[in-house]
Amino acid sequence: PESSLYQQLGGEDGIASITDGLLREIEQDQRIVHHFADTDIERFRKLLAEQLCELSGGPCRYSGGTMQQSHTGFNISLADYDALVDGLIKVMQQQKISISAQNQLLALLAPMYKDISYR
Numbered sequence: 001p002e003s004s005l006y007q008q009l010g011g012e013d014g015i016a017s018i019t020d021g022l023l024r025e026i027e028q029d030q031r032i033v034h035h036f037a038d039t040d041i042e043r044f045r046k047l048l049a050e051q052l053c054e055l056s057g058g059p060c061r062y063s064g065g066t067m068q069q070s071h072t073g074f075n076i077s078l079a080d081y082d083a084l085v086d087g088l089i090k091v092m093q094q095q096k097i098s099i100s101a102q103n104q105l106l107a108l109l110a111p112m113y114k115d116i117s118y119r
């Protein structure tokens, strides 16, 4: 049988690596790093990993705030979103995630844009 998206992303370890890689990308991205100036990065890392795990069908439950609540006050634009997705794709490429799995994850994230943007 076809393996779940969670498995295709490398399970718990794979998702931890994707999350850490994305945090490194954000850190180096002058387009968006300013949004995270006051963020508790350890908390963000934990919650993002939980969310990616649950979203991809893994055995986790996301314990953070709603996407609307969590992004209020940041006035996030489509360009900001695209910048973050650029970083995510780069990291998934580096970790040899299949294109099909990359696209499945991006398709699950895309509908969240309306909740995070311009809050």
Ligand code: HEM
Residues within 6 Å of the ligand: 032, 035, 036, 038, 039, 040, 043, 044, 047, 048, 051, 063, 064, 065, 066, 070, 071, 074, 076, 080, 081, 082, 084, 109, 110, 112, 113, 116
């Ligand atoms: C689909 C894309 C995104 C997902 C799945 C996502 C997910 C998350 C999660 C799980 C949290 C933690 C929530 C909590 O603290 O309870 C968070 C916080 C945050 N996100 Fe996003 N996010 C996305 C896009 C973005 C974008 C594009 C930006 C800006 C470039 C952004 C900026 C932030 C910031 C600054 C915080 C921390 C807020 C704080 O310090 O309290 N996010 N996000």
